[in-house]
Every structure is written in structure tokens, then in C-alpha cells.
Amino acid sequence: MSVPNVADILGSPVLNELRTDLISRMNVPAYVLTDEFAGAVARTIWEVEAFVLLDLVGGGGQAQKMLANSTPALDTDGAWLTKIAHCLFELDRIAGAFAQQTVTLACAAGLGPYVITAERGQLLNAAGQSFTPATGGTLSGGGTLTIQVRAEAAGSARGLVNKLVTPNLAGVTVASAATYDPGTGPLYGADAESDVAILARIITRWPDLSAPPPSEDRIVTWAKASSTEITRVKLDIDTVNPGGVIVTVAGPSGPVSGGAVAGAQAYIDTRIPITDYPTVQNATTLNVGVTAGVVTVRASKLVEVQAAVDAPANAPPDDPNWSAVLATSQIGGTVYVSKLEQILKDLDGVIDVVGLALNGFSDEVALLSTQVPVKSGTLTAQLTWVTV
């Protein structure tokens, strides 16, 4: 017996196929069909049967819809989608929240007192949404009573309560209402997550298979994910322990805290495959300062230029400045004098830059394997400024 394919299993018969199938099953020696002309009893019954069966197993029929509910890739909605999200994707539909408001009731003089009881009664807003008292109290004649009310259904409220429906109290009106935040829920209530929204979360539950794999090493990704302090990571072969890797971490301003190092080690250890041996260590610093250099600048721009060259990393404007270059330099990388020269020459007002040197080098400063560069002193003080 051959194994049917999915198309065979899910194939949807048309009405004539069902008729043919039914009549072939009914046409047995014990029950020979002799009156299968239109209007006859047997003919009518199998016509009805075929018609109803079509509703069950035909295209778009109940059976097909039911089977389609086993996967969100097909036409699924409502409770089925909630079930699929929960059971197959570990995602729960975000529940709606109940709107809450503070309502002040006023009672005309000479009437009352009235007792308002929590969880009893109904109030409405202009949109007709129904609310129930969450707190109660006694409303005296000529006085006011402030209570909290909660929407009877989850969803975003479309307006403040303006009417007390029950209990029907003579002379009682809604004097004012305001949104209320008890600190435990949204102010205005919220609708439950829509089918479209949860389906989108299902689809993006994992990265797109057609997307290229990440180019960043997973240990680098894990180290950065372990702490916001860590922005730079460098991997080196552990020359002492075969198969090991030394993970050097740093932040924008240099080495990170001991807690961040320990956290990164624990975070990576939880995820690293058996037989790997990563060791996380902190970066070290190398102070980098200008040891020679003459900048010719228009006199009217001197103050502005000096402020720009010593601005902190990523200070506005967002053009890369010297601090940002050092803060993003790769651990164990190279600091190029030409980069500083470029930054200086790009500033409005700078006419020329000559004789630049960093730490005594006129071309580049090579960092040791675990070093990150740290700005030493200010360029304003270290450079020689000539105004014209």
C-alpha cells in the first residue's frame, strides 16, 4: 500500500465526486438502487447527504478549517491562535486591561443619604461603556462622594464616566470623573492583543531562515548581552589551554567593573558548548596623548574648534570626534595619527595641521593585545595653536 501524500489526505472532493462515492457504496446486492431518478426517496437522500458532506469535507469545509487550525501558517484566528501561540511557540496573547477612573458623585440637598456599595451598580460613559464601583461609601444630601470605578470589560475606555445608571438614586449626578492609576495597571485600559499582532510575534519568534547568519562571533554577542557596560570584545587563542579562548572586554571609557567581568563569564559559561573553555578578562588601558602638532586656525574660530576637539564622545554634533574614536577603538588595535589629523582638518576654521605625533609616534600607536586607548589630557593643551 502506498503512503498518501499530504495533498491526497487534505484533498477536497467536489460534489459530483461525493455523489459518485455515495452511490457506489449504496449500490450493493442487499440494497440495489432502482429508483435513482429525480424526486425519488433514495435519490433525494443521497443528494442531501452529498450536499452536507461537501460542507464537512469539501474545500473550505469544517474539516479543512479544523485541520488548518493546527498551524498558524494557514487561516487561523481567535481562540485557536491563542492555543497555538501558547502550546507551540511559548507565546501568550497579551490580555486586555480594565480601564479605571475616579468618579465624584454629587447629591442634591435634602435627599439621601445613599450607600454606594463596591461591586454593585452600573455607571456609563458617553460611549456607552459600562463601569462598576470598585469602592463605596455614603453619599449625604448636599454632599459629594468620590469612588473608584472599573470598566466591566477589558479594553481601552473611550471617555470618562458621566452617568450613574444603577442604583437609581434621586438627585444624584456625576459631578466629575478622571482617569485613575492604582499603580497596578494601565490608566485607560487596553484591548487584548489582536490576531494580527500575535501572529506577527509568532512569525518573528525566531530569525528568518533565509537571513544570512550573524557575522559576529557568538561569544562576542554573549559578552555584550551580559552587561551594558561591555561594548568592546576581543577574542584571542588561549595559548596555555588548548581549545580555550581569552575573552577581553572593555567599555566606552576603558576597562569595565569586576562585576561585569564576572557576569560575562557566567553568562557565557551557561551557553558555551562542552569542551570549550572561555576565560573572560578585563581590558587594560594605554593613555594616548598628543606629543607634537601645530594647528593653524582662523582666530575667530579658535574657541569653537578647541571646544570641538575636546568634546566628549558622541557629544553633538554626532560627527566622530577624537573621544569617540578612542572610545570605539578595537581592543589591541591601532590608533592612527592620520585619523586625528582628519578630524582636525574637517573642523570649520582649521586651515592646516602639521607635525602631529601621538605618544611620540608620527604615524600610529600600536596597542598591546589587551589594551584600549584612553584619552590623556586635552588636545587644547597639547596642541600648538597658531591663529591667522
Added chain:
Amino acid sequence: MKYADYQPLSSPGWLQRKNGAAYQGALGTELDVAVDRIRQAVLASFPDAPGGVLATPADALDHIGADRLLPRIAGEAHAAYAERLRTAWDAWLLAGTYTGLLRALARAGFPTGATGMNIIQRTKRYAYLSGDGLTGTPVLLTHNGFDFDGTPRTVWNQFVVLFASDVSGLTVGSQLALALNNVVRLWKPAKARYMGAVVIVSGVVWGWPIGTQWGAAGNWGDGVSRFIPPT
């Protein structure tokens, strides 16, 4: 509308009288049963136990477990198993790690703790599981190098499972040995080479306990161990 109602209403008037309606209603009821069976069949593929109450047919769980490569722990309650299957993604996220393999072995019934199973990798690290196979965490420790087969240290992608005390029934060719090898093969990193399991039956053996020095804890020659090769 149920087919029990729909089918009689789809019939001509003369078939909607008492006997005809009953006949057509009976046929429609069978279709309702079919619809319900289809619905239940689809629902049976969803492991779920909201609030600790099992909502999936109990006998479906083992099939789902086989599909998700998460067999039932001996004696595991239906609802707990359903929830574990529902959160299978979390378990498989740990595949290849110490946590993943140690927990899988614990769920299969192998002993935990320092005196239970220890995974020892060739370079520097070994670990045992503190806790159970569901939420236990590995205790990571270090050694100064382990040699499993005399190959150079550059062949570092090797590991063994060492049981620090005897495990009844874990002998060469036993069902337990087969289970051990299957779990390890399933949960180990693809790149790592499993060298087999060592069961310390008694005494002190070469290399274990780690850190033991000459003359400190009895004679190495007196120790008895058993090796379970990988399959």
C-alpha cells in the same frame, strides 16, 4: 449550526417530517461526531496544562514527547510533563551545554551531585549537576588537564561522563548503558567527541578524585572502576 440540525433543514419538506427529520438528524449527528473527533485530534497535538490541569489527552503526551525528543521522566505527572513539552524550546536552547546534558541525564535517572555524574572535558573544566533534571544548575570546576586516550592536548574536543560512585545496572551492553549513550549522543555538542563513561565502583583510581596526590588517599592500585564505551 450542528449537522444534526443542518442536515434535516437541508432536506425537502417531505423529509423534514418526524421520521425523515429523525433519519437525517441521525446522519447529521454522525458528522458532528466526526467534526468533534477532528477537533479533538488537532487539540491532542497541543501539550497544555493551564493552571496545572491537563488539557491534552494523557496518552498523546508520550507521542508529542517522542516528537520533541523529550521522553517522560519516570513517574512524571501528566500535567508536569505537558508543561515541560510545551516549553521544549527552553530545554533545547541548552543543548550542547553542561546544563543541557547534565539535566537530560538526570531526567533519564542518572545520579546527580558531586558523587553522581560528572562531565569532564579534556581541557581544564568539569562539572556536576546541583539540583534535579528540570531546574538544576551545573557546578563548574577546573582540573589541570585530562588524558583520555593518549592523543596530544591539541585534540581538545573530548569529554567523558564519570560517575563518582557505582551505578547499579550500568554495565557494558546493558539497557542503562544504551540509554546513557543515547542521551549523550542527543544532547552533546556536535563537534565534541564523547569518549565513554567511567563508573568508579570503589576506591581511588588514576585521575580521580581530582587533586588527589601520591599517598594522600589510599593506593591507586586498589581502586575498581568500570568503563562504558560509547556506541
